[in-house]
Amino acid sequence: xxxxxxxxxxxxxGNGKGKTTAALGLLLRxxxxxxxxxxxxxxxxSTGNYGENRAARKLSIELIPLGKGFTxxxxxxxxDKALARRxxxxxxxxxxxxxxxVVILDELTYTxxxxxxxxxxxxxxxxxxxxxxHVVITGRGAPQELIEFADLVTEMREVKxxxxxxxxxxxxxEF
Amino acid sequence: xxxxxxxxxxxxxGNGKGKTTAALGLLLRxxxxxxxxxxxxxxxxSTGNYGENRAARKLSIELIPLGKGFTxxxxxxxxDKALARRxxxxxxxxxxxxxxxVVILDELTYTxxxxxxxxxxxxxxxxxxxxxxHVVITGRGAPQELIEFADLVTEMREVKxxxxxxxxxxxxxEF
Numbered sequence: 001x002x003x004x005x006x007x008x009x010x011x012x013x014g015n016g017k018g019k020t021t022a023a024l025g026l027l028l029r030x031x032x033x034x035x036x037x038x039x040x041x042x043x044x045x046s047t048g049n050y051g052e053n054r055a056a057r058k059l060s061i062e063l064i065p066l067g068k069g070f071t072x073x074x075x076x077x078x079x080d081k082a083l084a085r086r087x088x089x090x091x092x093x094x095x096x097x098x099x100x101x102v103v104i105l106d107e108l109t110y111t112x113x114x115x116x117x118x119x120x121x122x123x124x125x126x127x128x129x130x131x132x133x134h135v136v137i138t139g140r141g142a143p144q145e146l147i148e149f150a151d152l153v154t155e156m157r158e159v160k161x162x163x164x165x166x167x168x169x170x171x172x173x174e175f
Numbered sequence: 176x177x178x179x180x181x182x183x184x185x186x187x188x189g190n191g192k193g194k195t196t197a198a199l200g201l202l203l204r205x206x207x208x209x210x211x212x213x214x215x216x217x218x219x220x221s222t223g224n225y226g227e228n229r230a231a232r233k234l235s236i237e238l239i240p241l242g243k244g245f246t247x248x249x250x251x252x253x254x255d256k257a258l259a260r261r262x263x264x265x266x267x268x269x270x271x272x273x274x275x276x277v278v279i280l281d282e283l284t285y286t287x288x289x290x291x292x293x294x295x296x297x298x299x300x301x302x303x304x305x306x307x308x309h310v311v312i313t314g315r316g317a318p319q320e321l322i323e324f325a326d327l328v329t330e331m332r333e334v335k336x337x338x339x340x341x342x343x344x345x346x347x348x349e350f
Binding site for chain 1: 180187197273309326
């Protein structure tokens with residue numbers, strides 16, 4: 001088969017570190033080549049001021065935390081679903097806008113595994129996106145349908161983690 | 176045990192994508208927090224003009240490709256060893272300079288697995304570095320001694336790769 005170019009759907013999953021971090025690296029690399037990039041963070045709260053948020057502001061890269069109101073142990077699934085739907089509408093808008101070459105959907109998998117968004121609807125939206133839009137999806141436990149749909153899937157597997165030796169997460173390194 | 180802060184040695188290894196990319200993401204995140212960062216690329220050639228090199232230039236981040244002269248299938252192990260030693264001297268200089276909070280040693284593992292540098296000497300240098308210098312090491316096949324020495328080790332495992340479907344590597348996404 002002749003090698004071809006194709007906008008990719010990339011999935012970084014698994015329980016190890018580096019899923020979001022690798023997405024940020026890809027964003028930097030693409031930005032370095034003058035590509036138009038944006039990153040939607042499905043879980044991070046909109047008041048977050050992490051290393052990546054600060055970097056994005058310095059670079060005028062659109063990095064949008066959407067997670068306000070999400071809770072990891074939800075008490076109101078209906079409310080979570082409604083919020084997820086609004087977030088997904090924004091993601092769809094970005095994907096279909098023609099304004100980006102790379103759209104990162106950070107921690108999207110949780111909206112699927114928690115049942116806030118139907119996986120088939122998400123795949124349908126991804127399938128119908130305009131040509132040339134690369135998509136990066138991160139998060140643990142990527143559903144099998146997403147893995148089958150994606151072009152490039154990497155599992156970040158934890159081999160050794162400093163939390164277990166009593167070292168806490170550090171600014172600039174892990175967030 | 177009380178949580179503590181400690182400069183980490185982070186290793187991204189495995190056969191999957193995302194080892195260097197996650198190191199770049201960490202670099203971006205640290206840079207976003209005003210930390211002083213540099214990246215030495217042990218294999219990439221000094222004439223490379225990849226997305227990350229372009230981005231680093233735009234950001235005035237020190238990103239130094241050292242790999243000129245390295246060949247993946249070496250015909251002259253002596254020459255490779257001499258070059259690896261010069262590269263390692265520069266790495267040591269950066270690690271001990273007090274000028275960086277984060278030093279990335281991209282694709283360093285190959286210098287170990289190819290026998291160009293002795294692992295125990297590399298570990299000795301890392302062990303003796305000044306307090307507060309985080310180190311990120313990437314590359315396939317990290318030696319067991321390095322894994323034991325490191326604080327945080329992630330294996331990037333290939334689940335699915337587009338090359339296998341005849342899609343070639345793309346600028347901004349994979350380099």
